[in-house]
Amino acid sequence: MTKDEIRHKVRSQLAQAGVARFPDWVARVPNFRGADRAAQLLRELPMWKRARVVKVSCDAPQLAVRRAAVAEHKILYLAVPGLRADRCFVELDPAKLGARVLQVANITGALRFGRLVAPQDMRPIDIIVCGSLAVTRQGARVGGGGGFGDLEYGLLRTEGKVREYTPILTTVHPLQIVDDRLPMRGHDIPVDFVITPDHVRAAPSVYPRPRGVIWDILPEYKILAIPQLRRGRRSARSTPTPRIL
Secondary structure (H helix, E strand, O other), X not given: OOHHHHHHHHHHHHHHHOOEOOOOOOOOOOOEOOHHHHHHXXXXXXXXXXXXXXXXXXXXXXXXXXXXXXXXXXXXXXXXXXXXXXXXXEEEOHHHHHHHHHHOOOXXXXXXXXXXXXXXXXXXXXXXXXXXXXXXXXXXXXXXOOOHHHHHHHHHHHOOOOOOOOOEEXXXXXXXXXXXXXXXXXXOOOOOEXXXXXXXXXXXXXXXXXXXXXXXXXXXXXXXXXXXXXXXXXXXXXXXXXXXX
């Protein structure tokens, strides 16, 4: 099955089961009943408790995770929608937010009260929590279709803000865990832990992670639309090729 076929299958199953929640989840990572319980299980993980700097998806199912991050005084990074600015991440430091801390868990509040930063100016990330449309027990993942989660990882990996073993987690409904083979290309990020409202599942590390932005597979229109990609390509082109002696 193609990624789009898997997306259609999972969305149909969620609709038939009546577990989809507001907002409208067509053409995006679906929100689901039980997302808050999944977030609570995530909060109980030792790796989450130890983390001081986290990057969390802006998708609706991860709202409770974002709220937890600021409530627990973690520095939270969110991506600007579409990565459309040179400073394409928002830094939310609860120590600097004061009474506004409850208003920043959604992207509107984050953009209003947070600090826009470029990837190179961010702090190293302890944990990534991504949104997913479908995952497997082996850690393969399919997002909503825009590819921005993978691009965000690639940019941060290029700048050394995430490492090879930075944990990647996702919260999903059990119906989003599929037995189909998910096509994984070189730019796709796998997940280490799949968290449902009732279980935490560790996934074996069988898929390699991208070590940065993979220029060969990026369409030209996307490079032109994202300032950090335009900057990165110019830098890559200007770097001299090492001589082999």
